[in-house]
Amino acid sequence: DAMVIQNPRYQVTQFGKPVTLSCSQTLNHNVMYWYQQKSSQAPKLLFHYYDKDFNNEADTPDNFQSRRPNTSFCFLDIRSPGLGDAAMYLCATSRAGASNQPQHFGDGTRLSIL
């Protein structure tokens, strides 16, 4: 089945130690999204890629970066994680120009900060 896969499912890192979360997709969608979701809240969009074009949300901290080396993969880098960055991180994909089509989500990576 075509899908969105996030690795790892659970990640523990130390305060200030860089961490990378990964997302891959077999849907061949040209748009990929990263969301941060804290407990009992809706997902908050951090940024998205439209093909290779990177689009940052205005309130996304500089501490969060992303890379998309090809259509299938996208990475979320947190350069110096703080305690407030502990959250679930969700990756999603969609076809561009088809706003009547849903976004497809991975199962997320739960990040804990020690």
Added chain:
Amino acid sequence: AQSVTQLGSHVSVSEGALVLLRCNYSSSVPPYLFWYVQYPNQGLQLLLKYTTGATLVKGINGFEAEFKKSETSFHLTKPSAHMSDAAEYFCAVTKGNAGNMLTFGGGTRLMVKP
């Protein structure tokens, strides 16, 4: 600007009872509307969507929703709740002609009592 309001952050029903989760939206253009479900420690799964055509939309797991333009509502219902329906539910909207960016409601946690 769009917005989505979900009335009731927590809803509790008995097993076998009707489920009604409320969603109201505001949009300056015809919206596309989605309901997603999120089980603990998982990503978001599409339940159903409204784009055009029939205003009563049937989704997975016995859920359905009705688009009512005059009331700007898209409430989610299920005739008979099952224990497995306990989860977080998110209503979301995209602009009709401006890409797949989702605006989420705050979410409703559904609890099902035996």
